[in-house]
Amino acid sequence: MGVKGFVEGGIASIIAGCSTHPLDLIKVRMQLQGENHSTGGLPRPPRVGPIAVGMQIVRQDGFPALFSGVSATMLRQCLYSTTRMGLYDMMKTKWTDPNTGLIPLWQKIGAGLIAGGIGAAVGNPADVAMVRMQADGRVPAAERRNYKSAVDAISQMVKNEGIGSLWRGSSLTVNRAMLVTASQLASYDQFKETILDKGLMKDGLGTHVTASFGAGFVAAVVTNPVDVIKTRVMNMRVEAGKAPPYAGAIDCAMKTIKAEGPMALYNGFIPTISRQGPFTIVLFVTLEQVRNLLKDF
Template structure:
């Protein structure tokens, strides 16, 4: 039962992660909007002609309306090509294999254990697990999965963000193995767990809200006889789960993305001293709604991701039910 739960969750997670990877990349690029531009761009001179003399003055960026998800996607296609939408997909596969396989399998095991006949009382059938226990199972499973998968998460964020940097400053990782190897060599093993507290917090929020909402919504739909147990029920419950998970996790996700992506130069202080410092600097510079940057692509990605995840999971379960 234990191995089967991890296998089912792992297969469903990898399929869902790969199919929604471009939306995740757009979300990451939008979450990084508003950060200080690299020095090469910030110090670009502007040439002003005054009568017969020429004066060079520092470039002053003007406030502009930031592009939405469709514009960001089109920008990536124009500047970097179609393949750029799949930058970091090897890291996505590894992340889903480590993080999501762990959280999905562990959640299923805890849910089964806590809803067994013995926990419901002698002579009682296996009870429907109360919502608070589903949330607790999600919090535990998310924390463990995030701790296991953090190195792949850091590599994925960096690979997805690389294209926004000037060519001379790009990391140019060849794949997730190269990314992890370079991080260890240049920044130490500890860099693989940079932002891990944020990753764990986000994963606890996402897993608890996503998995608990899916189970609760599915039970409500079936219990009230609104739909039979099939594709429409799975799609409706998973869409509700994706929406709740996106709304709950977006602020933590923005901070996690920025902390993981920051460049730390030798003998120089890091751009952010930690998660709280990142929150304060982001809110001061860009306003509180900056914590909901990338929300539209987050919903656009989390909705399809969750739908594909649970529909695939239900299908894999039906295929493996006799094992």
């Protein structure tokens, strides 16, 4: 049962991650809007919406640019999501009451927090690579990092910035992943359980889509502020002999709020929910189908 949970979660996560990658890319670009202003650079540019950001990427670099960093997304899903989904499944199985077949919400949340934290620590190098590859297209060609793939990004970071750079922003990644996993997996299970208990729908595609959309919305609201800070800390350029733009997560949050107002922590919320909704739906609908396929193993 243990290994099966990892395999099922891994397959579903890779399919969901790749299919919603362009939305994730747009989200990252939007989260970095206004950043030069908050780090004391250029005046604040006008905010651009998700469709305009997507069109701008296609105009500037062509349609394939929407899949910049997709190799890092795949690596991240293999490391982070496979770990978190498998561990959550293991803990849920262990903690389920054998008589009722149920597990209290607080235990689901606890399982999500633990599984998310461990998964994020494992997957952080791929996360840094993904953010950098997605952000590359927004700077002039001469300043781009031009990583060829996730593996190239990781090896260049180790060579140029030391192995510690692979865990840059890891406290944020871990915090965000704990919140995502707890809010996404626990609320999916809770929504699904409630729908079935109240007899609103039968256990099938309709229930899976409804429960996963609710879970995606909850996860987006809970995690967007941490996600904005994480993106900015991971993407910052640290030049030799100069102080880094941000001393850490708290400093980044304070500078962002001071320069751009508190709602800047919800930068990219529309693409976050636009991505989190479909990602969560694809993730759980695929997961339920994969579970059906592998139920005899």
